[in-house]
Amino acid sequence: MTRDQKINSCTVGLEKCTCFELLTEEQTELIDNNLVEVGFSKGETICKQGTFATHVIYLTKGLVKVHMDGTQGSLILKIVPENHLVALTALLEGNNVFPYSVTAYVDSVVKLINIATFKKIINENAKFAAEIINTLNSNTLQTFGRFYCLTNKQAYGRLADIILCLSEKIFKQKVFELLLTRKELAELSGMTTENVIRMLKKFREDGLIEMEGKKVKIKNSKLLKKISNYG
């Protein structure tokens, strides 16, 4: 069996959400009349696991994490940047509560879209539904990659993954302001804060990255990718 398939283990979806362009004028108006726009500060819970799912969330501005909390601790399923739909799982019939929480990493703005309205439009507009199917599949693929990363890679590989993901997908630059604390990085890469610190130090010593305060600079992304890819 060949085991050389490249698996994308990045944490965020890439594509901008385009589904709303497929609505009729009437449907656009219906949505607009059935949503509220709300701001959340850094650290605030946008939706809480276990509460009634009365709306779908569209992130207008900011960066959020989607996480499940259980008896054995917390798992970050994904992080979502702006211009993305967030809580589509809420659409599932017969499951009227959020299966996860959504928390703001930075100050964020969301549109809360009434779920009944959203469902109504899906059932009326097949093109819109098709685009939602596309979004769901894209999310799934994303999650599978992260799933693989967290279960099959070693700690160095997981951390390299997260750093590359932040650089390439979120901030889209080699040099960026790290918004996340070591603790948050640890949660994201599925290890302890202490180990994130130790490993970042190692990365610095080996000339893979440079850090000054909150500024992070990718020095050797090729080798970083190798580490991500080996484990």
Added chain:
Amino acid sequence: MTRDQKINSCTVGLEKCTCFELLTEEQTELIDNNLVEVGFSKGETICKQGTFATHVIYLTKGLVKVHMDGTQGSLILKIVPENHLVALTALLEGNNVFPYSVTAYVDSVVKLINIATFKKIINENAKFAAEIINTLNSNTLQTFGRFYCLTNKQAYGRLADIILCLSEKIFKQKVFELLLTRKELAELSGMTTENVIRMLKKFREDGLIEMEGKKVKIKNSKLLKKISNYG
């Protein structure tokens, strides 16, 4: 923060697929004219990660595993029992290859539905599309549970999960014929074969299960659930 949420970590979807009941006569005929039914023997690859995704798979009979293989080994994303759609991710626009492989655990029969036909119907029939959205969301929820299980639980908890899942969701009995080898159980619960054997022995010694040849009997499902739930 409360951390007492019950998370379903079972590996398979529950609901029977009902989407085809929503088709018009014409659409049903269109599907029927664009599918082939194929049998696969135990162990055979039904679709291979990285090959062109030309069809959606509907499992008529049998039991299959969906898995991703990469440089760091293999990950079983889920197992799927009969009467379920399997490779819906293939629908994703711009992603024309299967992101995972599907392999038969036992002799199985599948319907391979032409993907263009499937997409055409989604774009024409909003109710059908809505049902597909429902299925996708159900799958997602399922995967999240397994994701949580594999990343946050200890080995005993993971094994207990798999045994309960097999008993309750797949075979729907307290006593069942274990179709899977120790090695397959190990893959499924994310540990080594040796440890599966040791832990099964421990479960037997502690009176949680009874085993005779391939027959497995759940003796104390309450305690087994506790182990699954603690870790």
Added chain:
DNA sequence: GGCAAATATTGATCTGGATCATGTTATTAA
């Protein structure tokens, strides 16, 4: 029916990363 190849089992050893302890430096709030 026999033999090669999986599969199952058990014990000994090793190790990646968690946990614990302790201290230092930034923020935040009062």
Added chain:
DNA sequence: TTAATAACATGATCCAGATCAATATTTGCC
């Protein structure tokens, strides 16, 4: 301005589960 709190850092120890090694047992198949 300072007290409190959270973030950052580093070293010492520990442990769940992997890896390795060495049979036993089953299964498929010519």
